[in-house]
Amino acid sequence: MFDNSGHMASQGSREGGRSAMVVQLDERSQTAQEHALAVLHQDIMSGVLPPGAKLKIRELVENYKIGATPLREALSQLVARNLVVLENNRGFSVAPATMEKLIDITASRQLIEAEVLRLAMRHGDLRWEDEIVASYNLLDLELVRCDEHSKEWLDRYEEKHHRFHSALLAGCPYQSVRAFCDELYVQMTRYRRLLRSRSMYPISPRGDHRELMEHVLSRQESAIECLKLHIGRTAEYMQIHLNQQGMSSGRD
Structure with a gap:
């Protein structure tokens, strides 16, 4: 191998070139994978x-x-x-989207998020409280702009809704269990969005999330029951319409 002046390139420069090429290939591969995901x-x-x-x-x-x-x-x-x-x-x-799986996700969220929220209220600091209030205000503002027939609006709403529920649990110091809660949240969101794509599931009333926020910020045990009821009401409504849509057996 020769450099631009016609002299043989050093072993180090060749290895450096190979390393740079490998890094570039890895970055392109990672970008393609992230895009696919x-x-x-x-x-x-x-x-x-x-x-x-x-x-x-x-x-x-x-x-x-x-x-x-x-x-x-x-x-x-x-x-x-x-x-x-x-x-x-x-x-x-x-x-598949089955009734059995929805019941399983709901019960798991109620069980695990209750304890995670309890830890969040015990360990959460002022920044935790600030993020709950900020994320709630953004969610509430999106509800004011409500346009259930717009996919772009629904995407924005779901983003704000996810941020709010994540903020409630963010005070818990255990990242792994918070990540598991997030996985369950995403799985339940799929059911909700499937029903909304069929115009079968309304957006939650504005007062629901405010009530939940106020209970959590009070750091009282009542917040645990409020969260369980919030998750349960969502699931009950979805179960009714899943039956109507024939999705209980996993059919489209």
Whole structure:
């Protein structure tokens, strides 16, 4: 190997060049994987890829214009998040939306988030309180702008809603358990968005989240029951409409 002046390049410079090339390739691969994960996650959550839909790599490559390798890596991550299932000899498919699974997610959220919220109220500082108030105000403002027929508005609402519920638990010092709560929240959100895509699920009244916020900021035990009721009311309403939509067996 020679440099621009015609002299042989050093071993170190060749290795440095290879290292830089590997880093660039890794960055491009990571970017493609992140993009694949983002678009698949969005389409599963919104119902574009409905429950039970087969996720054939060849079709995904054609539809999303993404390589097979980053798509497989993204699908594997979605399997870990319980949004995609992988069956032997049958490949990937979107996780079914079943009544049994919704009941399981609901009970798990009520059980785990209750204890996480208790820890958050015990350990949360003033910044924790500030984020709860700030995230609530952003959510409430989005409700004032309500346009349930606009996908863009619904995306903004879901983002603010997620931020508010994450803020409630953020005072808990245990990051791993907060991450698990977030996974359960996302799984439940998929059911809610599936129903909203069919105009079967209304946006929560403005007072619901304010009541929850006030109980949490009081740091009283009443906040635990308020959170459980909030999660339970959401699930009960979804169960009614899941039955009406014939989704209890995982059908679209």
